[in-house]
Amino acid sequence: MKKTSALIAFTALLAACGSQADSKAPETSETAPATTSAQQTPSTEPVSAAEEEAARRGSSSQAAFPVGYRGAWDYSENGCAKDESGTRFVITANEIKGYEDTSKLVALETLEGEGDAIRVVLENQSSDGDKTIVQILRLSPVAGISLRIEQDGKTVRANRCDPV
16 A cells, blocks of 8 residues: 555656646647757756756746657556556656646756656645655666656656557
8 A cells, every 4th residue: 555655646746747848838749849948958057956946936947858758657567457557647748647646847957978867857736735856767778668767765667558
């Protein structure tokens, strides 16, 4: 029960990643150009400083998840095989939507020299209250079939549900 609750909370945190970008540009589709502009924005200042502070103040961002991160994911080993799963979440261009939570993406920074790894600042909205979260996301080197999410010194793995 604790593991499921932790996974749901973690999923909710992920869901918060994209909603601020959605609110700024609702007409923007999930295309590569949005990703390009998002990658240019965080390169000037580290997420952990200026962008995180902007997120806490409620400032908007044009950050967008890279295409490789988008899609359906599940923390459970067999969760993707089920029609419904409480541990499934979906990453869109601007947010992570979980079973009970939504996390809007406020800022994104590509981590130089670490492959496709990104650091994100998320505004998480859940029944437990709203909070700002900072996570590092890493795609597996094998076709992005798994995703490692690091937060507060802990790492959780999710499996891609969408075909690659």
